[in-house]
Amino acid sequence: MNRATVESTDVIEVHAHEARAAASVPAEALEAAAAFFRAAGDVSRLRLLTVLRSGEWCVTELAQALDEALPTISQRLKVLRTEGLVSRRRRGKHVLYSLADEHVAALLASAIEHAQEHVPRRHAQERAHRDGGVR
Amino acid sequence: MNRATVESTDVIEVHAHEARAAASVPAEALEAAAAFFRAAGDVSRLRLLTVLRSGEWCVTELAQALDEALPTISQRLKVLRTEGLVSRRRRGKHVLYSLADEHVAALLASAIEHAQEHVPRRHAQERAHRDGGVR
DNA sequence: TAGACGATTCATGAATCGTGCAACTGTTGA
DNA sequence: TCAACAGTTGCACGATTCATGAATCGTCTA
Numbered sequence: 001m002n003r004a005t006v007e008s009t010d011v012i013e014v015h016a017h018e019a020r021a022a023a024s025v026p027a028e029a030l031e032a033a034a035a036f037f038r039a040a041g042d043v044s045r046l047r048l049l050t051v052l053r054s055g056e057w058c059v060t061e062l063a064q065a066l067d068e069a070l071p072t073i074s075q076r077l078k079v080l081r082t083e084g085l086v087s088r089r090r091r092g093k094h095v096l097y098s099l100a101d102e103h104v105a106a107l108l109a110s111a112i113e114h115a116q117e118h119v120p121r122r123h124a125q126e127r128a129h130r131d132g133g134v135r
Numbered sequence: 136m137n138r139a140t141v142e143s144t145d146v147i148e149v150h151a152h153e154a155r156a157a158a159s160v161p162a163e164a165l166e167a168a169a170a171f172f173r174a175a176g177d178v179s180r181l182r183l184l185t186v187l188r189s190g191e192w193c194v195t196e197l198a199q200a201l202d203e204a205l206p207t208i209s210q211r212l213k214v215l216r217t218e219g220l221v222s223r224r225r226r227g228k229h230v231l232y233s234l235a236d237e238h239v240a241a242l243l244a245s246a247i248e249h250a251q252e253h254v255p256r257r258h259a260q261e262r263a264h265r266d267g268g269v270r
Numbered sequence: 271t272a273g274a275c276g277a278t279t280c281a282t283g284a285a286t287c288g289t290g291c292a293a294c295t296g297t298t299g300a
Numbered sequence: 301t302c303a304a305c306a307g308t309t310g311c312a313c314g315a316t317t318c319a320t321g322a323a324t325c326g327t328c329t330a
Contacts, residue, residue, distance in 0.1 A: 033249075
């Protein structure tokens, strides 16, 4: 199916198809996925995640490593944990955090890789668009 | 390297290691990755992305399919485009949008899959935590 | 070139988010 | 049990973000 050939007159006909495509993902899953992305969509939290790629860390270690206040780190970890990006376990008087699973690690690596490819394009694209529309 | 065996007295020694881990990802890439996640971290925009998985769509079609105002859709598409999640091209008087590349499609599928696994855990975990700390 | 249509931009107000600090909870070891 | 330490939570403030509708822009066609 080559949607590129569809003309504006087909809009109504296509409508049902579109609605189906939109509904193909359960609303709950969509919401959860958005929450997942949102949790990762903050530089501070993302930095935390990249550190956690190397293994388990207690909150104090993380605070020292990132040079931030302990409550701040704890807050961020809570967000990440609520959305299932990290998990924690207690070891003595320390609470150790780590990435929730390989899925998260893969997602993380993939996004960073993608970002590195697109970093230079971002602003250039924005300016080009301002100057003269599409292409 | 088993970081799980590290005790609190090792914090200083470990510090250098942590700092290296944090710096392993260039600040720019981290920022871009966060922006990427942030762009996907909204239910409305995410829904838009899931629709775009099926191919190219013009703004009007998307607006009708999702039953939203055209400017609203356009705004969301702009965010997604700025962060490199979607690309566009003009075809006649229509502007066709699609996912930027396979990378994005894969990331999207992966996140939704992960979300579906963790949907039930999220709130239960939150409550469990309130009730009695770790585990 | 004028009109129509598709798409984008802009300004506004409501809502949400992130942070910093203080108070609090919970665990360990004496 | 008590003191010290590790971590969490609550609250308030400033900054972002999002939806909305009007105005504008760009392209095609008559």
